[in-house]
Amino acid sequence: MAETGQKFPEVQGGGSLIVAWQVKGKKVLVVGGGEVAAGRILHCLNADAAVTVISPRARLNSEVAYRVAHNQVTHIDRNFLPSDLDDDAISMVLVAVDDPAASTTIWKLCKERRIPANIADVPPECDFYFGSVHRDGPLQVMVSTNGKGPRLASMIRKFIAKQLPSNAGQAIETVGQLRVRLREMAPRPEEGPKRMAWMSKVSEAYPWDEICGLSEEDIGNLLRFYPSGKVPSLDELKAMRASPAGKDVFDGSFGFSVGA
CATH class of the missing domain: 3.30.160 (Double Stranded RNA Binding Domain)
Structure with missing residues (x-):
């Protein structure tokens, strides 16, 4: 193939594919009940997974015991058995026990069943890592x-x-609300590229603090600019607040004006 003269990123081997794994409502099996298991469990609960913990009750640390007592996880009060992997609903297995031989055995069983597994502190026996x-x-x-x-x-x-920024999370929540309402307003698949381009303009147009401060009214007013593909300045957007119904004159071609 002929060279095009274009420059492309160099391949850097040895990395891992970092993805956001959606496990909401899916079954995650955690073997172990100590400190490491507690961290794994919290990660999974934050992702709305259905967590089952296999560990003798006497080996649960205080945090895992709390999760069990408050029905945040399902607890099986015994050591792991190979038959625990017979459930086809299991999406992943997380092993956090102080027994290298047992950990390797569980990992091999997971490989046989093609179940993704993470074996704490043993990178070669991990299909994925926790960062x-x-x-x-x-x-x-x-x-x-x-x-x-x-x-x-x-x-x-x-x-x-x-x-x-300390308020980055809130800014993202606001942008998320805007995206939902925009998709409701322009739901057709062919609108996708235009939606994405306009959202990029919005995200780049305002400082973090200002995005956090956008109200439901501001979002509604902002969406009125979408058909034209334009994004108003903050001053323009703020001037539209609490405008009397029917008094606005706006065609999207130049911004807006407020009648007398």
Whole structure:
């Protein structure tokens, strides 16, 4: 194939594919009840997964015991059995026990059944890793070292979190509301590229603090500019607040004006 003269990103092998795995309502099996298991369980509950914990009650730490007592997870009070993997509804298995031989056995059983598994502290026996996560409402930022330096990942995550605006999560919530209403207003598939381009303009047009402060009325007024593909300035948008019904004159071609 002839060279086009275009420059493309260099391939950097050795990484992992970082994705947001949607496990809402799906069954996740956690083997173990200690500190590491507690962290895994919290991650899964935050993602609205249906978590089943297999561990003798005497080995549950206080956090996992709390989850069990408050019916946040399903608890099986015994050690793991191979038959626990016979449930076709299991989406993933997380192993966090202080028994390397048992962990490897469970991993091999998962491989036989093609169930994605994570074996704590054993990177070669992991289909996926848990990174260090910063959470602010809908905002999630994950730092992964591909299992090579979990503590360092935590330090880097904390550094990144300090650089983010304190209200980033709320700004994303507001943008999310705008996207939902825009899709309701322009639902046709062929509108997709235009919706995406307009949303990009909106996201880049206003500072974080101002996006956080947009009200339902502001979002409604902002959507009136979508047909023209334009985005009003903040001053224009604020001037439209509480405009008397029927008094606005707006055709999308130049902005808006308010009648006397």
